[in-house]
Amino acid sequence: MNSAEPDADDPFEEQREEVENPMKRLFLEYGSNYTGAAVIGIIASFFARILDLLPALMLGVAIDAVIRQEIPYAEAFPVGGGLVASAVPEGRLAQFWLTIGIIASAFLLSAGFHWTRNWGFNTFAQNVQHDIRTDTYDEMQRLDMGFFADKQTGEMMSILSNDVNRLEKFLNDGLNSLFRLLVMVLGIGGLLVAINWQLALVALLPVPLIAAFTYLFIRTIQPKYAQVRSTVGKVNSRLENNLGGIQVIKSSTTEAYESDRVEAVSKEYFDANWGAIRTRIKFFPGLRVLAGIGFVVTFLVGGLWVIEGPPGPFSGDLSTGMFVVFILYTQRFIWPMAQFGQIINMYQRARASSARIFGLMDEPNRVGEEPDAPDLEVTEGRVEYDDVSFGYGEGETRRAAAQSDGDRRESGDGETILENIDFTVEGGETLALVGPTGAGKSTVLKLLLRMYDVDKGEIRVDGQRIRDVTLESLRESLGYVSQDTFLFYGSVEENITYGAFDADREDVIEAAKMAEAHEFIRNLPEGYDTEVGERGVKLSGGQRQRISIARAILKDPDILVLDEATSDVDTETEMLIQRSIDDLAEDRTTFAIAHRLSTIKDADQVLVLEGGEIVERGTHDELLANGGLYSHLWGVQAGEIDELPAEFIERAQRRQARTEVGDDD
Numbered sequence: 001m002n003s004a005e006p007d008a009d010d011p012f013e014e015q016r017e018e019v020e021n022p023m024k025r026l027f028l029e030y031g032s033n034y035t036g037a038a039v040i041g042i043i044a045s046f047f048a049r050i051l052d053l054l055p056a057l058m059l060g061v062a063i064d065a066v067i068r069q070e071i072p073y074a075e076a077f078p079v080g081g082g083l084v085a086s087a088v089p090e091g092r093l094a095q096f097w098l099t100i101g102i103i104a105s106a107f108l109l110s111a112g113f114h115w116t117r118n119w120g121f122n123t124f125a126q127n128v129q130h131d132i133r134t135d136t137y138d139e140m141q142r143l144d145m146g147f148f149a150d151k152q153t154g155e156m157m158s159i160l161s162n163d164v165n166r167l168e169k170f171l172n173d174g175l176n177s178l179f180r181l182l183v184m185v186l187g188i189g190g191l192l193v194a195i196n197w198q199l200a201l202v203a204l205l206p207v208p209l210i211a212a213f214t215y216l217f218i219r220t221i222q223p224k225y226a227q228v229r230s231t232v233g234k235v236n237s238r239l240e241n242n243l244g245g246i247q248v249i250k251s252s253t254t255e256a257y258e259s260d261r262v263e264a265v266s267k268e269y270f271d272a273n274w275g276a277i278r279t280r281i282k283f284f285p286g287l288r289v290l291a292g293i294g295f296v297v298t299f300l301v302g303g304l305w306v307i308e309g310p311p312g313p314f315s316g317d318l319s320t321g322m323f324v325v326f327i328l329y330t331q332r333f334i335w336p337m338a339q340f341g342q343i344i345n346m347y348q349r350a351r352a353s354s355a356r357i358f359g360l361m362d363e364p365n366r367v368g369e370e371p372d373a374p375d376l377e378v379t380e381g382r383v384e385y386d387d388v389s390f391g392y393g394e395g396e397t398r399r400a401a402a403q404s405d406g407d408r409r410e411s412g413d414g415e416t417i418l419e420n421i422d423f424t425v426e427g428g429e430t431l432a433l434v435g436p437t438g439a440g441k442s443t444v445l446k447l448l449l450r451m452y453d454v455d456k457g458e459i460r461v462d463g464q465r466i467r468d469v470t471l472e473s474l475r476e477s478l479g480y481v482s483q484d485t486f487l488f489y490g491s492v493e494e495n496i497t498y499g500a501f502d503a504d505r506e507d508v509i510e511a512a513k514m515a516e517a518h519e520f521i522r523n524l525p526e527g528y529d530t531e532v533g534e535r536g537v538k539l540s541g542g543q544r545q546r547i548s549i550a551r552a553i554l555k556d557p558d559i560l561v562l563d564e565a566t567s568d569v570d571t572e573t574e575m576l577i578q579r580s581i582d583d584l585a586e587d588r589t590t591f592a593i594a595h596r597l598s599t600i601k602d603a604d605q606v607l608v609l610e611g612g613e614i615v616e617r618g619t620h621d622e623l624l625a626n627g628g629l630y631s632h633l634w635g636v637q638a639g640e641i642d643e644l645p646a647e648f649i650e651r652a653q654r655r656q657a658r659t660e661v662g663d664d665d
């Protein structure tokens with residue numbers, strides 16, 4: 001059997017391949033917590049299946065001992081006759097009632113055992129599913145941003161939902177079918193041999209054929225199923241992308257184009273599925289033919305045996321009742337055998353799923369912390385960037401390369417985004433970052449939040465290296481308003497209190513007032529209880545931004561980090577918010593990125609970034625006096641000059657060209 005099913009285009013193949021014995025881990029790490037339920041399920045399953053066999057056997061006994069009266073009642077049992085011997089009454093009718101009683105009790109008891117079996121297996125499977133889902137999510141959300149940038153949301157959703165569900169299916173249906181198969185095959189096989197081993201050989205003749213046929217079927221259908229799964233993934237990604245971008249589709253009137261693209265992937269899915277269906281619909285008729293041959297041959301040999309005595313090489317007796325039992329059991333035997341293939345299939349899918357799940361759980365967090373890391377203690381709020389360089393990509397490779405060779409721009413597997421960033425912000429001061437788009441301003445702030453780790457250099461807060469302290473304490477002391485405002489589905493208030501859950505309504509209103517959000521929130525249909533819609537779609541960009549500023553204000557952090565926090569609001573509102581931010585920034589360290597330079601002109605220090613390097617630094621007045629990039633940007637924004645001087649434009653174009661060449665590489 002393959003170690004794992006082939007899964008075309010599995011985005012988690014790398015993680016999956018690293019995992020050894022995923023099923024063993026599944027049972028040891030998760031299953032072992034619910035062993036009690038599993039054992040109860042297995043035992044109940046065993047008794048339920050055995051009891052299921054009893055009515056057919058009793059029919060045979062009744063035919064021989066009660067209806068035809070050929071064999072004494074207790075002796076008519078091929079096995080276990082001794083158990084009832086002392087309870088067998090005299091008289092035909094009494095024996096008939098005993099038979100009915102045994103059959104009825106078997107049905108009743110078996111119902112009880114089936115209930116217990118279902119309870120046991122479901123308790124086991126549902127609990128394991130719940131634990132795995134929550135643990136996988138916990139591990140996933142701890143991973144660094146680099147990991148999330150590489151994977152699509154749909155792909156991660158498929159682990160949390162499809163893969164976890166597949167495990168549940170195997171642990172419940174798969175194990176259940178497996179035990180049924182075992183008990184049926186061993187139980188029926190044993191009984192047939194006990195009744196008449198020679199006829200049993202005849203009846204069991206199709207079994208190896210059925211096993212081989214099923215195995216062949218699995219081998220043929222598996223790659224087709226893998227194909228189906230991969231095309232399902234494509235359909236889902238397409239739909240997810242299109243629904244997310246529905247506004248762009250409408251405004252670009254590309255509905256027909258998108259319909260064609262959806263049709264194309266859906267057709268791919270259709271073809272793949274049809275391929276699998278063609279194979280699958282041949283399987284069951286094939287199985288029926290094999291089972292039919294077994295039935296006919298058993299009927300033929302058994303029937304002749306009953307009518308004329310043992311045919312050909314056979315010897316011994318066969319009663320009519322036991323012949324009937326043979327026929328009934330042969331029928332019951334075939335279908336569990338047919339499930340054999342499905343069980344293997346389920347096992348292999350579950351194995352691939354648990355390999356993906358454990359692979360994800362084992363994924364190292366590149367932005368980690370030492371187990372005994374102390375909490376960050378902010379005293380003054382002094383932040384130092386000490387010769388920091390950074391590039392997106394594999395952190396480890398990049399860091400190693402950055403330490404060993406001087407040419408960092410080419411090092412690692414991605415371009416160096418920040419180079420030799422060196423500055424200090426004293427506690428309570430405001431530092432502004434300005435510069436052209438793509439210069440690396442947001443990246444500077446993301447490094448402070450440890451969304452990524454620096455490749456070279458250090459960042460310190462009050463003398464403590466941010467890499468040495470706990471992530472939680474670091475991020476708790478920072479209030480971050482990012483460039484892309486994200487609101488959760490929920491009410492306005494829930495979004496403001498996010499992360500400061502015990503804040504009361506008054507604090508929320510206070511924060512909203514400071515963020516200039518109170519007025520518009522009051523005018524919403526349900527005020528602070530208004531639902532904002534998915535990602536906050538029911539609000540305008542500026543309104544969303546003000547809610548996220550209120551969120552940061554409510555948190556009352558030691559250090560405020562504002563990445564174009566007011567880019568989406570009108571100039572008037574911006575001025576109002578700016579006043580609040582100035583109050584807020586008064587006594588705390590503040591980082592601010594702004595394209596509108598008027599908002600940062602009071603900053604204690606302005607850094608001008610270009611192509612990942614600091615090209616100018618100083619206060620607004622100093623930079624104006626300098627006559628460099630800043631002063632010209634200011635000139636353009638203030639309407640004093642129409643456009644940047646040629647030298648700056650040429651520089652920007654050169655930088656652009658360099659990036660494009662880099663991209664081609």
Ligand SMILES: Nc1ncnc2c1ncn2[C@@H]1O[C@H](COP(=O)(O)OP(=O)(O)OP(=O)(O)O)[C@@H](O)[C@H]1O
Nearest residue numbers: 149392393417436437438439440441442443444483
């Ligand atoms: N997650 C990422 N993975 C790879 N590259 C990235 C990632 N995020 C940003 N970059 C690249 O890093 C560079 C700097 O981006 P950054 O967002 O820091 O610029 P910025 O100065 O803040 O720009 P803007 O003013 O447009 O917001 C860009 O070239 C961008 O393409």
